[in-house]
Amino acid sequence: MVWAAEGNYQLGQGFKLADWLTVGGYISTEYKKSDDHEEFVVDDLAFLAYGEFGDSSSFMLELESVDAFEFDFDRHESRTNLPPAIERLYFDHGFSDHISVRVGKQITPIGYWNLQPINVLRETTSNPRYSREMFPKFLTGVDIYGYTTFDDNLTYHIYMQSTGDLDDAYININIDIDKHYGFSANKQFSGGWEAGGSLGRFEKDGDFSTRYLQLNARRVTGAYTFVIEAISSLKKGPGQLADRRSNAAYIQGEYRYKPRHSIISRLEYRDDGNSTNRERIAILGYSFRPVYPVSLKLEYQWHTLSDDNQLQASFSVLF
Amino acid sequence: MKCWLLILLILFSQSTLSADFAVIVSATSGIDVLSSERIRDIFLKKRRFAQGKRLVPVNLLGSKPPRLAFERRILEMDRLNLQQYWTASHFKGVTPPATQASLASVKLFIEKVDGAIGYLPIEMVDDRVKVIYEF
Incomplete structure (x- = not known):
């Protein structure tokens, strides 16, 4: 039988070396300038390898050099950090569309932003504080997920972690945890709407525990994309009498006024x-985006609490 | 005169309503029918099973009319949307469906590969394959 591929390599879709192995990666560079600081960063330099094997199994490996190169314009100093960290390493097995199991280090299945975290897939250079500071971005454990049996448009995740991170060189917000349990669901509606939420708890033994409730909604219609996500958490520390509540939310609108050009606003x-x-x-x-896997972005941020108003620009490629 | 106009209108509406293409599986497959939404999810690799069977979607290579019609009528996406979708999927570790260079090889693939699903012009359908959806 004659096999034909779309081409072994397509920008943004990796290089298919074999049916069981596709490799690729991404790079992003960022420039930031505020009143008191100016820097250039090669933020991500990452390698991807993934593929399918057997009837319904697959794997994913992602290695990343975080902040691979930094240049501080004020101090005229540069810094490199090339040794890669394991950002993702997991195995997946699908028993049916209703039950799949993913084991290993993976992105925590909370909301929309967290699942598409790399610069080139976003429409802004910056990440909202909602996604950076409120919950562990990664899970080293098990996620059971799929479509529910009673609603064709409803997906679920039941996720659990009962160990430290596989490679804590790459975790967000210094939430170095050793337990995390949660449940999330997302439902597609007509008219381009979808909505969902997550409920969970994470802790560091003998240090703190945090419970959270997260909600998200999105509408994609023609040239417009609208997203809102919010989270509220209660943190309890050792010897602390009352829980401390934290909240974060963002609302973002995107207008794609031409196929390759968008204006974005976020609060x-x-x-x-x-x-x-x-x-x-x-x-x-x-x-x-001259082509979709190549992204050039520019943004300005206004902050109410700090003198951190700043300009950010970035160039990123998924290859 | 009115009678002739009515006949012409009926003939015209029938020709526009009739399907040009069929989504097919092998003649021995246990699958008899799938909704367009389910076929869309299978070709976007959001779903991988139907009626307990693991499916293997196959696309026609390039930009030939059957593929463009399938993308427009079933996937309801243009090439820019699809490039965006498969770029995001690459980060998730998911590749687009396999492709075949010709309609004849698509048909042969579906006959020979267990669980294969694809699409052909209606006139190419025979008893070696089974139609599960027309578009």
């Missing part, structure tokens, strides 16, 4: 339970 809110630490951030951005 963010974050508080850590302290009335003096309630920050609001407004962002206005522009995104240009």
Whole structure:
């Protein structure tokens, strides 16, 4: 039988070496300038390898050099960090569309932003504080997921971690945890709408535990994309009498006025339970994609709480 | 005159309503019918099973009319949307369906590969394959 491929390599879709192995990667560079700081960063330099084997099994490996190169314009100093960390390493097996199991280090299946975290797939250079500071971005454990049997448009995840991170050189917000349990669901509606939420708990033995409730909704219609995500958490530390509540949310709108050009605006809110630490951030951005896997972005941020107003620009490629 | 106009209108509406292409599986497959939404999910690799059977979607290579019609009528996506979708899928570790260079090889693939699903012009359908959806 004659086999033909779309081409062994397509930009943004990796290089298919064999049926069981596709390799690729991504790179992103960022420039940031505020009143008191200016820097250039090669933020991500990552390698991907994945494939399918057997009837319904697959694997994924992602190695990443985080902040591979930094240049500080104020101090005229540069820094490199090339040794890669394991960002993802997991095995997947699908028993049916209703039950699949993923074991290993993976992205925590919470909301929309967290599942598409790399620069080239986003429409802004920056990530909202919602996604950076409120829950562990990665899970080293088991995720059982699929479509529910009673609703064709409803998906679920039941995820659990009962160990430290596989490679804690790459975790967010210094939430170095050793337990995490949660449940999330997402439902597709007509008219381009979808909505869902997550409920979970993570802890560091003998240090703290945090419970969270997260909600998300998105509408994609023609040239417009609208996303809102919010999370509220209760953190309990050792010897602490009362739980400390934190909240974060963002709302983002994108207008793709030409197939390769978008205008983006985002409003963010974050508080850590302290009335003096309630920050609001407004962002206005522009995104240009000469081809979809190549992204050029520019944004300006206004911060209410700090003198951190800044310009950010980035160039990123998925290959 | 009115009678002739009515006959012409009926003939015209029938010709526009009739399907040009068929989604097919092998004649021995246990699958008899699938909804367009389910076929869409299978070709976007959001779902991998139907009626307990693991499916293997196969696309026609390039931009030939059957593939463009399938993308427009079943996937309801243009090439830019598809490039966006498969780029995001690459990060998730999912590749697009396998392709075959000609309609004859698509048909042969479906006959020979267990669980294969693809599409052909209606006139190429015979008793070696089974139609599960027309578009």
